[in-house]
Amino acid sequence: MDIIALTALLAASIAAGTAILFAAAGELLTERSGILNLGVEGMMLVGAVLGFIVTVNTGNHWLGVIGALVGGGIMAALHAVVTISLRANQVVSGLALTIFGTGLSGFLGKNYEGAPMLYQFKDLNIPVLQDIPVLGPIFFQHDIMVFLAMILAAGMWYVLYRTSWGITIRSVGENPQAADAAGINVARVRYFCTISGGMLAGLGGAYISLVYAPTWQQNMTAGRGWIAVALVIFALWNPTRAILGAYLFGGVEALTFRLQTMGIHISSFFLVMFPYIVTILVLVLVTIRRRQDAGAPEALGLSYDREER
Amino acid sequence: MLKRIPAIEMSGISKRFPGVSANDNINFKVYPGEIHALLGENGAGKSTLMSILAGLYRPDSGKIKIKGEAVKLRSPGNALEAGIGMIYQHFRLVSNFTIAENIILGTKNKKIGINKEQIESDIRSFSSSFGMEINPADKIYQLSLGEQQRVEILKMLYRGCEILIMDEPTTVLTPGEVKELFKILRTMAEQGKGVVLITHKLDEVMEIADYVTVLRSGKVVGDGQISELDKQSLTRMMVGRDIVHSQAEGKKQIGELILAVDNLNVKGVRGNRAVSNLSFNLYKGEILAIAGVAGNGQKELIEAIAGLREIESGSIEYEGEEIQHYNVKARAVLGIRTVPEDRIGMGLVPNISIMDNSILRSYLQDEFKKGFLLDYPKIKEYARQIISDYNIVCSDIHHPVNYLSGGNLQKLLLGREIDGNPRVLAAAYPVRGLDVAASEDVYNLFFHEREKGTAILLILEDLEDVFRIADRVAVMYQGSIKKILEVENTSIDEIGSIMLGAEVMGEQYAEV
Ligand SMILES: Nc1ncnc2c1ncn2[C@@H]1O[C@H](COP(=O)(O)OP(=O)(O)OP(=O)(O)O)[C@@H](O)[C@H]1O
Ligand SMILES: [Mg+2]
Numbered sequence: 042m043d044i045i046a047l048t049a050l051l052a053a054s055i056a057a058g059t060a061i062l063f064a065a066a067g068e069l070l071t072e073r074s075g076i077l078n079l080g081v082e083g084m085m086l087v088g089a090v091l092g093f094i095v096t097v098n099t100g101n102h103w104l105g106v107i108g109a110l111v112g113g114g115i116m117a118a119l120h121a122v123v124t125i126s127l128r129a130n131q132v133v134s135g136l137a138l139t140i141f142g143t144g145l146s147g148f149l150g151k152n153y154e155g156a157p158m159l160y161q162f163k164d165l166n167i168p169v170l171q172d173i174p175v176l177g178p179i180f181f182q183h184d185i186m187v188f189l190a191m192i193l194a195a196g197m198w199y200v201l202y203r204t205s206w207g208i209t210i211r212s213v214g215e216n217p218q219a220a221d222a223a224g225i226n227v228a229r230v231r232y233f234c235t236i237s238g239g240m241l242a243g244l245g246g247a248y249i250s251l252v253y254a255p256t257w258q259q260n261m262t263a264g265r266g267w268i269a270v271a272l273v274i275f276a277l278w279n280p281t282r283a284i285l286g287a288y289l290f291g292g293v294e295a296l297t298f299r300l301q302t303m304g305i306h307i308s309s310f311f312l313v314m315f316p317y318i319v320t321i322l323v324l325v326l327v328t329i330r331r332r333q334d335a336g337a338p339e340a341l342g343l344s345y346d347r348e349e350r
Numbered sequence: 351m352l353k354r355i356p357a358i359e360m361s362g363i364s365k366r367f368p369g370v371s372a373n374d375n376i377n378f379k380v381y382p383g384e385i386h387a388l389l390g391e392n393g394a395g396k397s398t399l400m401s402i403l404a405g406l407y408r409p410d411s412g413k414i415k416i417k418g419e420a421v422k423l424r425s426p427g428n429a430l431e432a433g434i435g436m437i438y439q440h441f442r443l444v445s446n447f448t449i450a451e452n453i454i455l456g457t458k459n460k461k462i463g464i465n466k467e468q469i470e471s472d473i474r475s476f477s478s479s480f481g482m483e484i485n486p487a488d489k490i491y492q493l494s495l496g497e498q499q500r501v502e503i504l505k506m507l508y509r510g511c512e513i514l515i516m517d518e519p520t521t522v523l524t525p526g527e528v529k530e531l532f533k534i535l536r537t538m539a540e541q542g543k544g545v546v547l548i549t550h551k552l553d554e555v556m557e558i559a560d561y562v563t564v565l566r567s568g569k570v571v572g573d574g575q576i577s578e579l580d581k582q583s584l585t586r587m588m589v590g591r592d593i594v595h596s597q598a599e600g601k602k603q604i605g606e607l608i609l610a611v612d613n614l615n616v617k618g619v620r621g622n623r624a625v626s627n628l629s630f631n632l633y634k635g636e637i638l639a640i641a642g643v644a645g646n647g648q649k650e651l652i653e654a655i656a657g658l659r660e661i662e663s664g665s666i667e668y669e670g671e672e673i674q675h676y677n678v679k680a681r682a683v684l685g686i687r688t689v690p691e692d693r694i695g696m697g698l699v700p701n702i703s704i705m706d707n708s709i710l711r712s713y714l715q716d717e718f719k720k721g722f723l724l725d726y727p728k729i730k731e732y733a734r735q736i737i738s739d740y741n742i743v744c745s746d747i748h749h750p751v752n753y754l755s756g757g758n759l760q761k762l763l764l765g766r767e768i769d770g771n772p773r774v775l776a777a778a779y780p781v782r783g784l785d786v787a788a789s790e791d792v793y794n795l796f797f798h799e800r801e802k803g804t805a806i807l808l809i810l811e812d813l814e815d816v817f818r819i820a821d822r823v824a825v826m827y828q829g830s831i832k833k834i835l836e837v838e839n840t841s842i843d844e845i846g847s848i849m850l851g852a853e854v855m856g857e858q859y860a861e862v
Contacts, residue, residue: 205459208451215444222406222442223456223505224427339446348407 044175050295051179055187058291060085060248060262062190064269065276065283066197067241071117072273073201074234075214075340079135080120081242082266083142087112088243089250090146093153093257102160102251106244113243114236116142121235125228128344139266147259158255162186186248191284193241198280210234214338217345227345242266264313271320278337290316355418357382357544358403358434358513363412365398368753369745372398373409374568380513380544385535387555387576388548389588390565391785393743393755396548397439399565400515403546404436405429427456435506436515439783441498443490449473450486453505477504480534494645496527503534514538515546520554521782524643525846532558550785552581564588589787604821605634608805609655609686609774614664616647616654624650626829628664632774637796637806638834639816642826642849648809649691651826652778655807656688657681658696668774682711685773689763689780691809697763698751705733705747708766740765741791757788764795775799776807781815793819813842827851 064081071078078084088109096105116138123134162184171181201207212220213230221227245265250257268290276282297312356379365373372395380386388396401407403414405423414421416432423429429436443452450470470486477484482500490498499519506514514535520528535545535558549555555562556576563573564587572587609632618624624647632638640648653659655666657678666674668684676684690696698707709718709729718725718732733747740761744754754762760780767775780796781789796806796819810816816823817837824834825848832848 199463203464204462205454205457205464206462208447208455208464212444212447212451212455215446216442218440219442219444219452220455222404222426222436222438223452224425224430224509225456226425226427 046299048175048178050299051292052182053295053298054288054292055179056183056253056291057294058287058289059187059190060245060253061265061269061272061290062194062284062287063245063248064242064266065272065287066190066194066280067113067238067245068269069238069273069276069278069280069283070197070210070234070241071238072341073214073278073338074210074231075217075338075343075345076121076124076231076235077131077135077342078117078120078138078235078238078242079132079270080116080138080142080239081135081269082262082264083139083146084113084116084239084242085142085246085249085262085266085269086146086260087116087142087149088246089261090150090153090246090257091243092247093156093158093250094149096158096160096251097153097156100160102162105160105251106247109243109247110240111243113246114240117236117239117242118232120239121232124344125231125235128346131342131344143260150257150259153257154259156257158251158257160251161255162252184252186252190248190287194280194284194287201280211338214340217340217343221345221347242269245269268316271317274337275316275320275323277323289319354381356380356415357384357417359415359418360399360403361413361415363399363402363414364410365395365402365407366410367398369749371568373402376412376565376568376570378563378570380546381561382512382542382544383539384561385539385545385547385559387559387562388546388565389550389552389555389562389584391588392757392783392788393567394565394588394785395568396565397517400436400517400546400548403429403513404434404515406436430456430509430511433510433512434515435509435511435513437499437502437506437517437519439517439521441495441502443498443501445491446489448487448489449484449493449501449504452490452501453486453508455505457509473504473508476508480504480507480537482534495522496524496530499523499527499531500534507538511543513544513546515548517548518550518783519547520549520551522644528554550783550789552584552786555584556581566590585786588785604636605803605805607631608634608669609807610665610667611655612665612667614651614654614666615662616650616659617662618647618650623662624829625654628826628830630824630831630834632805632807634773634805635800635803636821637800637808637819639820639823639837640807640809640826640831641813641816641823641845642809644811646826647829648826649778652688652690652776652807652809655686655774655776656690657686658688658690682770685771687767687770687772687775689760689767689775689777691778691782693756693759693763694752698759700752701750703748704737704744704751704754704762705730707751707762708733708736708747711766711770736762736765736769739769740795756783757785757791760784760792761788761795764792768795768799772799772804774805774807778809779811780808782811789815813845816845817842825849 064085068078068081091112092105092109095108096102120134120138123129124131164182165185167181171177201211209225210230213225213227217227246262249261254261272283272286272290275286293312293315297309300307358380360378363373363376376399378399390396398407402409405426405428414423421432450473453473454469473486482504484500519531523531539545547559559576562576564571612629614625614628615623616625642648650659654661657676661674665672668686673681694700709732712718713724718729737744737747742758742761744758780792784792800806820837822834823837823845824831825845827849
């Protein structure tokens with residue numbers, strides 16, 4: 042493989058990783074507040090189909106993006122009501138929403154199946170930076186959504202670790218009793234994080250149907266929502282690591298195509314398995330090293346009831 | 351005289367939980383500059399009343415006034431804004447966070463970004479102005495319980511609390527730390543802040559409090575200036591009768607050797623060596639107390655004897671048989687029963703019913719089986735039996751076990767273990783958090799077992815109890831037993847100094 046092909050591959054990795062990065066960043070925020078959302082896949086699908094429909098009908102892809110945010114947000118709001126206010130099991134609710142989202146998106150998109158997306162985001166080539174050899178084409182010749190995802194994940198790191206909002210969000214995920222006793226409104230923080238997380242999942246879905254594979258096809262997210270959930274674990278709940286992980290998993294996806302066109306045959310099943318295998322390995326390593334403060338938020342998956350003891 | 355306005359005035363407060371009336375029409379006042387002790391038996395409703403004041407629980411009825419003005423406290427946040435801070439029995443700190451992060455948690459902050467160094471140095475100078483030396487960058491999980499409590503106090507002071515509520519603050523502290531705490535509380539009172547102290551320890555009440563309110567079964571049964579009361583009258587108010595401290599009557603002849611622990615080494619949770627080269631013998635029909643400052647390996651020792659914690663080296667011999675590689679169940683079958691420090695979680699399963707908890711050890715026995723299935727009518731009958739045999743107060747055996755108050759939990763746990771006819775009974779901090787009457791009940795259970803010839807090993811924190819209960823006392827320091835003494839031949843002072851690491855003269859430990 043020469044340098045040009047490699048550059049192209051890496052650039053493709055970033056494009057492929059962007060949808061995963063949006064969804065993973067959303068899930069990371071949600072989980073940081075202690076809520077496990079396994080409905081990401083469903084929310085991505087709903088985002089993808091709504092983004093597509095709105096864009097096709099209005100001719101404005103920004104309106105499509107808003108549609109996707111709203112779709113993902115509403116799905117997540119359902120999850121929030123069920124798990125935060127009604128304190129139902131988070132796993133069950135999330136799985137149900139994935140199944141629901143899969144069905145709903147198929148239903149909504151029936152008439153759009155296979156239609157092409159004509160309204161494209163233009164590549165936003167960053168002046169000066171794009172001319173750096175090798176790095177320029179890899180990082181700085183993409184559409185605006187790619188940059189948005191990077192900035193968002195980096196910003197999320199800053200918010201979580203360098204601001205008092207971040208302390209608030211993390212405290213709710215670690216120990217809601219302590220957060221409550223310190224005067225923090227636990228439910229409000231969890232609603233905020235869950236709904237924003239769902240909006241980002243919707244955005245990730247829209248990136249696929251509007252930019253990455255500009256069409257609508259039933260089930261087109263093809264498990265990326267699950268990869269996003271795995272990625273959050275892989276990243277040990279840290280947004281900067283999530284950026285790297287998203288591009289790594291994106292790279293695997295990009296590689297699958299390239300290898301096939303180059304006539305090299307690695308079973309595609311293996312490549313599909315890859316993100317999950319890596320995640321399991323990371324989990325094993327983390328548990329062996331077992332650092333007190335580098336793991337899942339302690340209260341992840343647990344509902345909080347003030348008067349319970 | 352000027353009419354003083356109470357800092358806090360609660361009136362007509364009632365609160366019901368499923369099956370119990372935790373607070374029933376309670377009136378309660380705290381004046382500025384006052385240290386107010388709140389006394390009462392287990393389950394009297396003290397924590398409930400204070401949780402209402404701290405905004406954690408909503409009362410079913412009643413009014414709260416702060417400095418004469420009626421307020422509604424809908425959340426702990428509301429209460430903090432009103433200047434009321436509560437430190438719970440289980441600290442509410444985020445253990446992965448630093449001290450500084452815990453202290454600023456929930457404070458309103460106009461700036462978006464935070465400057466760690468700035469905040470840490472602010473907090474360092476803030477804490478030293480109260481005479482508390484801490485390193486704000488330390489993580490909570492690195493701290494001892496005493497230090498964590500100091501962080502809780504600082505957190506409340508930093509939020510500008512005018513009323514500080516502390517729920518049984520001294521149970522987890524060493525005697526030295528208790529002195530420190532009382533100094534801090536006195537300083538706060540001198541500054542005009544109000545302090546509410548929930549405790550079971552009458553000595554502490556007499557030492558530090560100005561005023562006392564006593565609750566029983568959710569009602570106020572008495573209050574008054576401490577200067578006009580004594581320990582006996584307080585006890586009478588709390589339990590409605592005098593408590594006769596049962597003594598170990600006519601000390602028994604100590605029987606044969608039953609458990610021999612030799613050169614035991616055990617690792618603690620953090621991989622440190624918690625128990626090191628520890629040896630002792632336990633005889634039938636005796637109570638051997640282990641005294642020592644908390645955190646010197648007591649917990650790990652009990653867990654090693656129970657089979658809950660792997661040992662590094664050494665041996666545990668039971669009736670001449672090495673059992674250190676047996677699992678928990680095998681040891682229980684042999685007759686070694688233990689009551690862990692962590693009652694709920696390790697001893698009992700919190701969310702399942704009182705009835706199911708009562709057969710956790712014995713559900714496999716034939717008497718509770720009906721073919722493949724459990725014989726529920728029998729189990730119900732058995733649970734009722736335990737409830738009545740061990741004086742457990744509960745409204746329904748089908749309720750989850752965490753509805754029980756501390757004393758009743760302990761009686762259930764002990765009852766269950768004693769009902770299995772143990773030959774060795776080991777218990778860690780069996781009366782922690784229990785009121786005088788419940789403690790007395792628990793000690794009587796131990797006396798009764800001793801009569802039957804059971805060998806009893808107790809980890810105790812109160813040295814006066816050690817002298818009242820035990821036949822022999824083993825003093826533990828840094829993971830090993832420094833000395834074993836007959837209680838008749840020693841004094842609180844001697845034990846206290848060995849506990850703190852004073853050199854022991856002569857042999858390593860006395861053989862009996
Ligand atoms: N969250 C709860 N759910 C159900 N019942 C409760 C709850 N909190 C308290 N209770 C019940 O209310 C009563 C009063 O409990 P409370 O914890 O206030 O007692 P306490 O005086 O603090 O006792 P202790 O000395 O054991 O701490 C008890 O019967 C207890 O079982
Ligand atoms: Mg209490």
